[in-house]
Amino acid sequence: MDELPLEQVRTLLAVVDEGTFDAAAAALHVTPSAVSQRVKALEQRTGRVLLMRTKPVRATESGEVVIRFARQLARLERDARAELGMGMGEGLGPVRMPIAVNADSLATWFLPALTRVPQEPPICFELHREDESHTTALLREGQVMAAVTSSPDPVAGCTVRALGLARYLPVASPDFTARHLTGAPARDLREAPLIVFDRRDVLQDDFVRALTGGAATASAARHLVPTSEGFRDAVAAGLGWGLVPEPQAEPLLEAGALVPLAPGRWLDVPLYWQQWKLDSPALALVARVVAETAMEELRPA
Secondary structure, three states: OOOOOHHHHHHHHHHHHHOOHHHHHHHHOOOHHHHHHHHHHHHHHHOOOOEEOOOOOEEOHHHHHHHHHHHHHHHHHHHHHHHOOOOHHHOOOOEEEEEEEOHHHHHHHHHHHHHOOOOOOOEEEEEEEOOOOOHHHHHHOOOOOEEEEOOOOOOOOEEEEEEEEEEEEEEEOHHHHHHHOOOOHHHHOOOOOEEEOOOOOOHHHHHHHHHHOOOOOOOOOEEEOOOHHHHHHHHHOOOOEEEEEHHHHHHHHHHOOOEEOOOOOOEEEEEEEEEEOOOOHHHHHHHHHHHHHHHHHOEOO
């Protein structure tokens, strides 16, 4: 039998969301033994191990496929009930919309986009902040329905559309520039202290590679500042140089609080919108508003 029993699928989702078999049992109003039996039966049916029995439990790669299916199923069920007029009184509540988005988009154009989404029926956004090169992992795991990402390659079961280019400007404070950047940028930026968002942030290295024809990366002397606003403020305070999103950098450049390090040079990061392939009115609405706002705020691809 090839079908996936919905009761077993929903039970697997409950275990992952609640973290333990006991907590899932309480949420489903069944015994822990019943939860365990359903999960084992689903694993036998699929021929795959779906859960790692850790604390909290974690889905395996095969389990993530089933979890994503379970979340999509729940979304479709909710939309169907809404179209049938089974509203708030039937326990539907507001639409829950989990989305993965990178910190710089969150700090510049993405929140204004969400304010444009009509709230009838109400939509509750659940934002997951993640680097744009890693947001697709949350889609793949089924944790989010949509993501702003730098990857043009669609996750299995998802569609992708281009949003535009996020431009980053290489800048530093005047005092920092006077201390560390007195010569050619291609030479000085290899040695000057810099700001990075976290250990996975390679934008500054990519920029130095572009300046040097791939001959070098940025200095190992780097400060980790894991918020978009904090990153900008650290650069403006003279802690190091960095690539600051254009909307954040321009007011400080005009005020003289920042200076460009390589006039006429910048780094453009293409952004895409990936989402589940679902006929969901709420998801389609959010996707349309996000794309319209991105067209206004980002540079054309």
